[in-house]
Amino acid sequence: MDLQTAFFGTLIVFLMTELALTWLWLQHKSHYQGLFYLPLASALVGAASCLIVFRQQIPDWASIILANLLLFQVPILARKGFAAFFGLTTSRRFSYLLTTAAMLAQVYLTYIQPNLTLRLHVYGLVFSVLTGQLFWLLTRSVPQYYCKQLSPISLSLAVMVVGLIARSLSLVLFPLRDTDQLLDRNVDAYFILAMMGFWILFTYAVMILVSRRLMDEVNLERMKFDTMFYQSSDAS
Template identity: 30%
Template sequence: MDMRMIFGIQTMVFLVCFIILTQEWIQHRNRYKGLSFWVAMMICGFAGYTLIALRGTIPDFLSIIVANSLNILAFALFYTGLIFFFKVKAHYLHNIFIVITAILVFIYFTYINPSLTVRIITINITYIIIFSQALYLFICKIKTCQKSMSYIYIINISALIILNIYRTIMVFLDNSGNQDFFSQSIHENIYFIINMIVLMYLMINLAMLVSRRLLHDISEKEEKFNTIFHNAPYAALITEEETGIILEVNKEMLDLLGYERSEVEGRTVFDLEFYPDASSRNKLIEIVRKK
């Protein structure tokens, strides 16, 4: 597969995920603070991979310095977004120093002492550092109740770390001295194809993470409500507003009525003569609404 095509595909993935996450950000930005970082991540990733794909047709400053810096910044934002999204205590400002250091290395080994090998190793080591932080976050920092949604990311990020270690070793052992980024060894081609697939999977799952988190939060709140409802020291029941059908009833209410659960749930409050007529219930509903 052509290298430019790989970067082109990755660019489109960033664009699609940017659109999805922007919609999620508009709806849930106040609930989940990390979304802003992920939207920024997609912008950086899209711009970075686009500039790399254009290498050779635009100035090296854009296709090397700016492009690689944006890509590193993108994954630093990914890590920061995780911290805020899962509301965990972790350091992230040090990644600014990592990004700046990488930029300086890119500048030196692009203009002063040109070396594609050093630039590749630099970006790989930077990725390994950032992804390792994200992996540690998922394994050690995220709450136990949120672990169920994190396993897929642990596998995904672990794969990215292994891939970048593999590439670092292969580049370090390569003595060809090739300075053409788009004309690399078979190892580089293998790396980019697998890396593209893994990154695509990560980006898509990241875009879906908000939905998973919402479902998790709803489930958690329902569980808390059910615990409070069924353990309440007073009689309580839940009904449909329009029909008065009893949806759920707690033990205290069953004891008060002297019925089994199956005899109550599914019937209406009028069947059990809670109200003399529908108008009495409607008046009570209006009073509750006003409060």
């Protein structure tokens, strides 16, 4: 399977997940904060995939620089969304500084000293760090009560980081030739397919999280009502 075919499959998957996450936001936007950032993140992945698919027809600044910039925003937006969802305050200064440094490196490795391997390593490292920040938020900053509900999302993030590490290892075990292009390697196609699986798992986990939180709130309100009812019955 070539990488362009994998990216076209990615576009279809992200269209489906975009619709699911947008529906989730529209259903609960008046009740929960932060859900808007999740379909926005999915849209950025889809846009970046389009830019990469048409790399041979569009300039490098769009297919490489802009595409990477959009992808780096995905874990940042997801972190912002989950922080708002749980009412947490987070600082994104380090994330933006890291993204800026990564983009400068991408420009250098694209135009000044072209090196596809180093570019892929920079992307993998930076995206892993940004994803790790989101993982830390969900496993350390969120109230303990929600840890069980968040475990599917945390698992999907861990799978993402492992996938990025595996891709970096593949670049070491199967080095790129000077003539290689990003769209030439089958191993990268399978990496893209793995990322598709990650995003499906992530979307499903988010929908389960919102559903469970709604059920918990309904059960809590029912318990309050039952308590008030029995207290009023005892008083009479």
